[in-house]
Amino acid sequence: MKKSKRRITCIVLSIALINIPYSIPYSFAHGVEAISEGAGGTAIRAVYDGGEAMSYAKVTISAPDSKTVFQTGRSDRNGRFCFFPDVSGIWKVVMEDGIGHRLEMAVNADQAQKAHIKQPESSGLNKMGKVLFGISLIFFMASLLIWLNAKKILRQTAGK
Template sequence: MKTGSIWIAALLVAMMFTTQGWCHGVEGYIDTVRAHCITALYDDGEPMSYAKVEVKAPDAKIVFQTGRTDRNGCFMVRADTPGDWRATVQDGMGHRLALNFSVTPEIDGKPAAPSPLSTANPSMSRPLKGGVALSIIFGLYGLLYGWRSRHLPKR
């Protein structure tokens, strides 16, 4: 019985002087912030899902952020330095999209001026490209046959 009492007393003393363990924990929160959403699409409107993205800060030698687009072709970046930034999206199959965007300095937590949404080169849709190509082909054949008919001997 004395041995059991000693162990219980020792356990109570040890429990009285225990401290919090020095381990690390994690915290998280969801916040609505002012960020830039990069959206990458193919020319037919299909999103570039899970494509590799690299974002470079102005005058930086290393990449600011890398990642992949989501299934909708979107990638978020919160740029922290004013200037002209560059985002490059590659799908691994030869398609590459390079976008530039400007970040303006903030005054009292509010942006000084709105930044342009994108500086991507706007392209024509597929049906419009096909129509332009057919127009050029018919136009060239029309010129060729018109020129040939002028230079044929008259009967």
């Protein structure tokens, strides 16, 4: 009887120890969400004279009345680049393809084009709730194993 109790204890501890490295990092991790913001952005599309897109061109955007760069990046394969101005005024946009072509333009952003920030919806369980759920799941599995082993031991002792 002592051997079987020891074996059950070893199995439960093994399962718990195996799950600890996997459950602890996730309990402290943060989640990510995608937020779709339909309105408020300014999109620019650059094309060559023949109509071909200025793909993956370097883009530099400067805010009105500012000498510092507001945003940098690259256009997509269709020559498009989007940005969300945070103040009204004339924004300076420069696109360069790296082989000598340069496009410099002024974009007028009014108050209606300001970026609208949308708050993400709650995912239901907060971080602590997820941690407690994981711990309770581990205890449930361990209890199930103990119960099954106890049932097996009772059958073996009843047959003797």
